[in-house]
Amino acid sequence: MNSVQPILEAFEVYEPQVRLINFMDESLIVELNETGIVTKDMKRRLLNLVEKAVQSDVDGVLLTCSSFTPAVEEISHLFDVPVLSADLSMLERAIEIGHRIGVIATVEAAGPTTTKLLEKISCEKRKEISVKTEVIPQAFQALQNRNTAKHDExxxxxxxxxxxxxxxxxxxxFSMARALKSIDGVTTPILTSPQISVKAIVNEISKREIVL
Known part of the structure; x- marks a missing residue:
């Protein structure tokens, strides 16, 4: 639920003409926090979720949980519409910007997942990077308890x-994007997924429409 508002706001600002249809399985993130890994059963449920979206005649599917990004590569080829992960475009942009990358996550599984993806992409691009990852589950818990001020702090x-x-x-x-609105005194570039992924999915849909 915490990822819904940031992505709705991003579409409203950057691609307001897009009609959105939301599909959700909140139990996935609950189970992920308990297990710390994406299981085969979770992948099947994620696949079913994407299938429901595609059956609703959408032009593209954008997932909003970065912890499941590795699974997207496994299932995206099964569909005729583009299926994009929450953060891949953001990770590629970060590697373009610099060599020293900081990652902040509030879900335990998201930190290591993001780090591994950054290392994989940098290897493919033949660019050496160093990644420093910080995971603060207390912030996620604060957000679940609707203590948004503590989450942002x-x-x-x-x-x-x-x-x-x-x-x-x-x-x-995605759920962390809200914290960017109230931060000050920091000159280091900070990237969040909603804005970048909104542009990425619309661009991917447009490219396929041109081909067709």
Whole structure:
């Protein structure tokens, strides 16, 4: 639920002409927090979720949980419409910006997942990077408890800790984007997924329409 508002706002600002249809399975993130890994059963449920979207005649599917990004590569080829992960475009942009990348996550599984993806992409691009990852589950819990001020405060603290040693900082999850609105005194670029992924999915749909 915490990822819904940031992506709705991003579409409203950057691609207001797009009609959105939302599909959700909240139990996935609950189970992921308990297990710490994406299981085969979770992948099947994610596949079913995408299938429901495609059966509703959508032009593209954008997932909003970065923890499931590795699974997108496994299932996206099964569909005729583009299926994009929450953060891949953001990760590629971060590697373009600099060599020292800071990652902040509030879900345990999202931190290591983002780090591994950054390392994979940098290897493909033959660019050497260093990644410093900070996971603050207390912030996620605060958000679940509707203590948004505490959520943002904990993220701001980590941003200021990383800013001196990083060329760019990533927020690993859509739900963290809200914290960017209230941060100040930081000059290091901070990337969040909603804005970048909105542009990416619309561009991908447009490219396929031109081909067709």
């Amino acid at each position: 904990l993220i701001h603290e980590k941003v200021k800790e990383l800013s001196g040693d990083c060329d760019v900082i990533l927020f690993a999850q």
